[in-house]
Amino acid sequence: MTRAVITREPRRDTSLDRPDFDMSANVGGVTLPDAVLTASGCAAAGRELEPFLDLERIGAVVTKSVMLAPRSGRPTPRMAETPSGMLNSIGLQGPGIDVFLERDLRWLRDRGIRTVVSIAGGSVDEFTKLAQKLRHVEGLSAIEVNISCPNVEDRGQVFACEPSAAAAVLSTVRRNTMPSVPVLAKLSPDVTDIVEIARSVVAAGADGLSLINTLLGMVIDVDTMRPALAGVTGGLSGPAIRPVAVRCVYQVHAALPDVPILGMGGIRHGVDALEFILAGASAVSVGTATFNDPSAPERVSRQLAWALLDRGFTSLADAVGYAHRAPDTVARPAASVEPEVVDVLDEEPVADVAER
Ligand SMILES: Cc1cc2nc3c(=O)[nH]c(=O)nc-3n(C[C@H](O)[C@H](O)[C@H](O)COP(=O)(O)O)c2cc1C
Numbered sequence: 001m002t003r004a005v006i007t008r009e010p011r012r013d014t015s016l017d018r019p020d021f022d023m024s025a026n027v028g029g030v031t032l033p034d035a036v037l038t039a040s041g042c043a044a045a046g047r048e049l050e051p052f053l054d055l056e057r058i059g060a061v062v063t064k065s066v067m068l069a070p071r072s073g074r075p076t077p078r079m080a081e082t083p084s085g086m087l088n089s090i091g092l093q094g095p096g097i098d099v100f101l102e103r104d105l106r107w108l109r110d111r112g113i114r115t116v117v118s119i120a121g122g123s124v125d126e127f128t129k130l131a132q133k134l135r136h137v138e139g140l141s142a143i144e145v146n147i148s149c150p151n152v153e154d155r156g157q158v159f160a161c162e163p164s165a166a167a168a169v170l171s172t173v174r175r176n177t178m179p180s181v182p183v184l185a186k187l188s189p190d191v192t193d194i195v196e197i198a199r200s201v202v203a204a205g206a207d208g209l210s211l212i213n214t215l216l217g218m219v220i221d222v223d224t225m226r227p228a229l230a231g232v233t234g235g236l237s238g239p240a241i242r243p244v245a246v247r248c249v250y251q252v253h254a255a256l257p258d259v260p261i262l263g264m265g266g267i268r269h270g271v272d273a274l275e276f277i278l279a280g281a282s283a284v285s286v287g288t289a290t291f292n293d294p295s296a297p298e299r300v301s302r303q304l305a306w307a308l309l310d311r312g313f314t315s316l317a318d319a320v321g322y323a324h325r326a327p328d329t330v331a332r333p334a335a336s337v338e339p340e341v342v343d344v345l346d347e348e349p350v351a352d353v354a355e356r
Contacts, residue, residue, distance in 0.1 A: 027182060037297065038061050040285075066117070067097070097133045210264065217236035249276055270301075270304035
């Protein structure tokens with residue numbers, strides 16, 4: 001019979017109030033008052049979320065990656081459900097940087113909403129031009145550089161999968177933007193050694209890292225017996241990818257402990273976010289969960305604050321990387337170290353994460 005160790009979460013009503021707790025976070029030299037942000041591509045430029053949460057209270061809105069010119073994205077269908085996640089092949093649909101600055105960024109700035117602008121390009125030159133467009137924009141919290149896009153000058157090889165190409169992009173963006181605005185490199189998990197890519201973009205000037213973008217996946221429709229997405233492959237997101245994302249954050253924090261990490265991938269609840277913080281993220285982004293619950297970033301922040309308080313932390317910053325500490329050295333009597341073990345087949349199912 002299967003046996004499992006069940007750890008029970010304290011049952012606290014986190015639905016209503018938020019504790020008085022220091023949730024401030026450092027993302028590459030800028031301090032945000034809250035450590036939970038939206039994720040690029042999952043909340044456009046924030047406007048759609050406005051009816052559901054107080055956008056001024058969350059850490060920041062991370063905007064959909066914008067390119068130099070307007071783009072219509074990839075053909076439909078471009079979304080497919082997967083176990084514990086979703087697959088999308090939206091492509092980088094958007095209005096182009098000029099309309100974005102004039103319309104979307106203006107809307108965010110008029111409301112005093114902290115903003116991380118995500119940019120994407122098909123060549124180093126395009127990233128340079130995007131960076132130059134942002135150079136004189138006041139008040140940005142950070143720039144996130146989405147390098148999970150094909151390099152048209154190198155057989156469509158994704159920038160994020162090649163250390164020197166990734167470094168070339170980060171180097172030009174860092175050189176062409178305001179020094180006071182942190183530049184975050186958003187990395188792909190679809191590589192053999194994410195630490196190698198992280199080292200190369202940090203050496204090129206990245207002030208922090210966003211981990212992780214979606215994983216490349218595919219669904220076959222068994223009725224049509226063809227790929228479910230018109231674009232054939234797509235990016236996998238949601239809870240299915242969380243263990244991969246936590247692993248990436250843990251490995252990169254172990255190698256580069258002083259580099260701030262914005263962690264993301266399948267965060268639905270405060271305790272999911274807590275995993276990322278303990279692994280070494282200084283802040284987190286909530287993406288796919290907002291499609292199901294548009295108030296998710298604010299709710300996750302509240303739940304995370306309670307989860308940290310329950311574990312005796314006095315600030316979020318104190319918990320960053322806590323899972324990396326040395327093993328406990330104090331010998332405990334054998335009886336007291338036995339975890340609670342139950343036969344999972346005899347137990348009621350553990351509460352779904354949404355209830356934790
Ligand atoms: C529909 C959709 C669109 C996305 N668009 C972008 C994008 O434009 N730029 C980007 O860097 N990441 C994009 N992402 C990736 C997310 O920002 C995030 O890294 C990833 O989905 C993992 O987080 P999650 O599981 O909380 O969604 C997109 C994800 C989804 C689901």
